[in-house]
Amino acid sequence: MSAGPVKGVAALKRMLWEENPVIGQILGICSALAVTNLVKNTLVMCLGLIFTLMMSCFTVSLLRNVIPRQVRMIIQVLVIAAYVIVIKIILDAYLPEISNELGPYVGLIITNCIVMGRTEGYAMNNKPGDAILDGIGAGIGYSLVLLPIAMVREPLGLGTFFGMQLLPPDWTKWNMMVIAPSGFFALATYIWIVRAFKAGEGKR
């Protein structure tokens, strides 16, 4: 979409809308959909991903001239894995309940395609400062998709928001919204809305 390398704040901004990794490339939804039935878990997951992206983009960018080309993938994975372990340990220590609920999904940040995509696609060829901004942008772009989905699923499915009662107690819970299929439907609807918006934007 963009010609030439994007630097600085522009690298952050384009990730939010124009090149949003989830909407545009449909990356990183593996671990995403499963946690979006509770806003609280989603928020933790998003913060975890932003942290991982920021730090691993930074580290990979610092090392970009030292990493041999042939083994760059495995080194990137190891860098990412190291930061995910940090997150896991922090979660276990301070938020053990959420860590339990998220279960394997914290670990699955490692195989989240967004992280690998950004380290390989941007951090390997750009300065650390830009790489951090790019990482944060991709992380926030991901959160901008997940949080709205969670904000729809939790109230409709459980009648609560962030664990607090939102809808009246006699609200008939849409059990459908908590279980797996609604995750697919919610994301598809979200993509539909965003693409419709973008198409409208293009016409103007």
Add this chain to the structure above:
Amino acid sequence: MDIQSIHPLVIFFAAITTNNILLTNFLGMCSFLAVSKDLKSSLGLGVAVIFVSTFTAPLNWLVYHKLLVPYGLEYLQYIAFIIVIAAFVQIIEMIIERVSTLLYLTLGIFLPLITVNCAIFGCVLFLVIRQYTFMQSIAYGLGAGTGWALAITALAGIRTRMEKKSKVIAELEGPGIALIITGIMAMAFIGFSGIVKIN
């Protein structure tokens, strides 16, 4: 019921149907959406996933229970699992290349994709969290892989047919409609929930 006493066969069937790694745990979505446009490559990737998950599940079980736990290194599990998976895929790729050109041409191109496939990694994390035994983890690896392959082949079949016969709203084309079909498939799989149950 104690999880260790569940028969491996039960775990195998549960992993395919009620606990389908893709339709209930959303794992392996990236390659699922990207590859499912074409039936033949879906089948190839599906077989590759079955193969790798069947072997990496017990391998990682051994690494975790015989190596990491005795030395108190559980916190290194993510790195250890990733290395095991990557190394296994690399070795298999080399072996297949030597042994059979035909197999390499059908499976080989999919193998590198698998290292970062969340379905494989997620499968390993689940078997550690659910504390499966060695036999159970083989069954789970095989079942999870089969379930994933089943889902991707089914979706590829539906998508191929749809491309010929149906008109999709422009904004939903591609991943959007694939997600909706997957959602409907996931609903259908909920119908299995009375048959077997593991958690």
